[in-house]
Amino acid sequence: MSEPLLKISNLHAEVAEDGTEILKGVDLEVNAGEMHAVMGPNGSGKSTLAKVLSGHPGYEVTQGEVLYRGENLLELEVDERAREGIFLAFQYPVDIPGVSIANFMRTAVQSRSPDEEVDIFDFQEALVERMQLLEMDPSFAARSVNDGFSGGEKKRNEILQMAMLEPALAIMDETDSGLDIDALKIVSSGVNKLKTERPDMAVLLITHYQRILNYIQPDRVHVMVAGRIVRSGGPEVAAELEEKGYETWRTEPVPV
Amino acid sequence: MPANETVQGLGLEEYKYGFITDEGKPVFKSEPGLSEAIVRQISMHKDEPEWMLEFRLKALEIYYSKPMPNWGGDLSRLNDTLDEIYYYLRPQDHMERSWDDVPQEIKDTFEKLGIPEAERKVLAGVGAQYESEMVYHSLKKEWEDKGIIFESIEDGLRKYPELFREHFSTIVPPGDNKFAALNSAVWSGGSFVYIPKGVKVNTPLQAYFRVNAEKMGQFERTLIIVDEGAEAQYIEGCTAPVYTTDSFHSGVIEIVVKPNARFRYVTIQNWSSNMYNLVTQRAMVHEHATMEWLDGNLGSKLTMKYPSCYLVGEGAHGEILSIAYAGDGQHQDTGGKVVHAAPHTTSQILSKSISKGTGRSTYRGLCKIYDGAEGAKSNVECDALLLNETSRTDTFPYIEIEEQTASVGHEASVSKIGAEQLFYLMSRGLSEVEAAAMIVRGFIEPIAKQLPLEYAVELNRLIELEMEGSVG
Numbered sequence: 001m002s003e004p005l006l007k008i009s010n011l012h013a014e015v016a017e018d019g020t021e022i023l024k025g026v027d028l029e030v031n032a033g034e035m036h037a038v039m040g041p042n043g044s045g046k047s048t049l050a051k052v053l054s055g056h057p058g059y060e061v062t063q064g065e066v067l068y069r070g071e072n073l074l075e076l077e078v079d080e081r082a083r084e085g086i087f088l089a090f091q092y093p094v095d096i097p098g099v100s101i102a103n104f105m106r107t108a109v110q111s112r113s114p115d116e117e118v119d120i121f122d123f124q125e126a127l128v129e130r131m132q133l134l135e136m137d138p139s140f141a142a143r144s145v146n147d148g149f150s151g152g153e154k155k156r157n158e159i160l161q162m163a164m165l166e167p168a169l170a171i172m173d174e175t176d177s178g179l180d181i182d183a184l185k186i187v188s189s190g191v192n193k194l195k196t197e198r199p200d201m202a203v204l205l206i207t208h209y210q211r212i213l214n215y216i217q218p219d220r221v222h223v224m225v226a227g228r229i230v231r232s233g234g235p236e237v238a239a240e241l242e243e244k245g246y247e248t249w250r251t252e253p254v255p256v
Numbered sequence: 257m258p259a260n261e262t263v264q265g266l267g268l269e270e271y272k273y274g275f276i277t278d279e280g281k282p283v284f285k286s287e288p289g290l291s292e293a294i295v296r297q298i299s300m301h302k303d304e305p306e307w308m309l310e311f312r313l314k315a316l317e318i319y320y321s322k323p324m325p326n327w328g329g330d331l332s333r334l335n336d337t338l339d340e341i342y343y344y345l346r347p348q349d350h351m352e353r354s355w356d357d358v359p360q361e362i363k364d365t366f367e368k369l370g371i372p373e374a375e376r377k378v379l380a381g382v383g384a385q386y387e388s389e390m391v392y393h394s395l396k397k398e399w400e401d402k403g404i405i406f407e408s409i410e411d412g413l414r415k416y417p418e419l420f421r422e423h424f425s426t427i428v429p430p431g432d433n434k435f436a437a438l439n440s441a442v443w444s445g446g447s448f449v450y451i452p453k454g455v456k457v458n459t460p461l462q463a464y465f466r467v468n469a470e471k472m473g474q475f476e477r478t479l480i481i482v483d484e485g486a487e488a489q490y491i492e493g494c495t496a497p498v499y500t501t502d503s504f505h506s507g508v509i510e511i512v513v514k515p516n517a518r519f520r521y522v523t524i525q526n527w528s529s530n531m532y533n534l535v536t537q538r539a540m541v542h543e544h545a546t547m548e549w550l551d552g553n554l555g556s557k558l559t560m561k562y563p564s565c566y567l568v569g570e571g572a573h574g575e576i577l578s579i580a581y582a583g584d585g586q587h588q589d590t591g592g593k594v595v596h597a598a599p600h601t602t603s604q605i606l607s608k609s610i611s612k613g614t615g616r617s618t619y620r621g622l623c624k625i626y627d628g629a630e631g632a633k634s635n636v637e638c639d640a641l642l643l644n645e646t647s648r649t650d651t652f653p654y655i656e657i658e659e660q661t662a663s664v665g666h667e668a669s670v671s672k673i674g675a676e677q678l679f680y681l682m683s684r685g686l687s688e689v690e691a692a693a694m695i696v697r698g699f700i701e702p703i704a705k706q707l708p709l710e711y712a713v714e715l716n717r718l719i720e721l722e723m724e725g726s727v728g
Contacts, residue, residue, distance in 0.1 A: 057675065079685055081683075082682065096680070096681070108686060
């Protein structure tokens with residue numbers, strides 16, 4: 001594999017509404033099969049990075065380039081990017097009242113293969129199996145998407161979707177926030193199993209705390225501060241952060 | 257069944273030549289506008305008993321005496337329409353309309369909805385034959401054996417005069433409102449239904465089955481009597497767009513639900529967008545009986561319709577589930593009325609409306625609880641979804657409580673398709689149209705899930721079509 005799955009070069013992005021610049025020159029490369037963690041303090045722009053990658057209309061790219069499988073990703077619409085294999089696990093999953101998880105999932109899975117009708121029995125089987133993997137009661141499938149779900153349930157539902165849609169690049173936006181230790185273990189275990197099943201899947205794990213990295217082993221860890229990646233390295237970077245905190249990176253000169 | 261027999265059986269000959277020339281029946285020409293002469297002609301043509309003619313004439317007087325309502329939708333141009341329409345027999349060319357004359361958008365919609373060829377013609381008012389006639393005939397036998405009566409309203413009067421007279425106009429008297437008076441004067445076409453004591457009907461009775469040229473009539477009158485302990489469901493209309501040059505439709509539906517009986521009346525209307533649709537629907541619900549109205553208003557230029565449950569027996573229960581869709585230039589002024597006139601009665605109104613483009617949806621509802629309706633409980637929920645900046649919704653809930661021990665709840669909400677919701681769904685690979693359609697389907701789900709499956713499926717497809725128009 002010569003080219004990276006994802007190559008972000010000097011990415012600048014601002015809030016569309018008021019022009020506030022959030023990403024100030026992000027550089028990042030992710031190869032297929034790699035698990036990358038992006039860590040940073042509040043306001044560092046890590047969630048914005050996730051949103052910009054998936055095409056959120058609230059942000060505008062002002063400079064830089066993002067290549068996905070060698071093609072310009074920024075040219076594609078939100079749904080086109082999804083169909084190309086990019087998945088975003090939301091930090092704050094959205095309610096869709098009146099639409100069951102099963103119905104939603106089936107439509108999403110179907111949109112991946114527009115020419116071939118998804119077999120309903122195969123789908124049901126797969127859904128139940130994936131739900132069991134995530135220790136979710138199958139009756140959950142009939143519930144309205146995120147409607148009345150607890151924080152933990154919402155996050156598990158995100159991973160369920162990831163499991164059903166089999167992305168090439170999964171971006172997990174602070175999946176661990178708001179989770180207690182048990183929920184965290186279940187979610188992490190689910191992600192690890194998916195990674196084992198599909199070794200080529202790349203994951204961009206965005207998090208504030210080091211804790212989740214005890215359960216999901218990253219290949220690379222990046223520190224993001226004030227809209228830029230200031231440090232990149234192996235798993236030891238996480239330990240460094242745990243010790244020194246984010247303050248160090250606010251003053252240090254540009255990276256690595 | 258050979259083609260010509262079918263056509264004769266439908267009575268279409270009347271329309272082909274204007275009317276039947278039988279012995280003893282004078283020949284006359286139909287003209288636009290309303291007059292006493294026309295009312296007499298209608299009654300004579302139907303060979304009605306004297307009391308019905310008197311009833312019609314009296315109703316006509318009431319109609320003339322009442323002013324046009326000054327609330328609801330814009331009825332300012334209705335007067336002109338009322339002077340121009342044909343109140344009974346339509347001119348020949350109207351019925352002989354050919355498939356070629358049907359507007360292309362209607363044909364396209366039929367195509368997209370996958371409406372079978374034969375059905376398209378009937379919906380477009382051009383066909384004479386309908387395959388489900390066969391289905392109707394076999395069901396008819398099954399129902400007859402159980403003592404169920406399902407006839408056209410004219411045949412109901414003819415064959416069951418006592419039963420008819422006992423209930424006719426007792427639920428919606430001509431003086432009730434101007435358009436009930438009009439309907440009472442010129443009614444033609446509709447159903448007469450009687451379900452005997454204790455009989456439970458599994459298959460819904462469909463208005464479709466009355467293969468009767470007047471089923472798309474302007475002044476339908478329906479009378480349904482559900483006897484003690486009986487259970488049945490009636491479906492009127494379909495989600496497919498009905499093309500008609502008719503510009504005015506004013507129906508009256510009267511239903512009696514006797515003690516311990518259960519009845520559900522489902523209407524899905526999708527009249528073409530030039531239609532004024534003013535309908536009075538009312539059910540009298542007795543002890544421990546249940547009445548459910550499922551009302552879908554998708555078409556017409558202006559609809560004013562408030563299905564009502566008058567809970568007159570102890571423990572009676574009434575429900576009104578209403579879906580309204582107002583597209584460009586449309587106004588749906590709908591809702592429901594529940595009147596509690598007995599103790600321990602319960603009711604629920606759930607109204608979901610969608611306004612798109614310049615469409616306007618209005619919820620208008622009444623919850624009235626009389627003194628003495630001890631322990632009555634009522635809950636109203638009305639939710640509106642606005643799809644565009646220009647879309648509009650209004651709510652007029654009338655709550656009149658005279659009973660201290662009653663409890664009434666009312667909730668209302670207005671929302672739009674959230675950008676975050678769209679983004680969430682699109683980030684899973686759904687196109688913008690699919691995402692919008694999914695959100696809208698989710699919005700109406702609590703009501704749509706009560707519809708018979710074919711209707712729910714058609715409704716979903718219609719929504720997808722409408723969303724394509726709004727985002728594409």
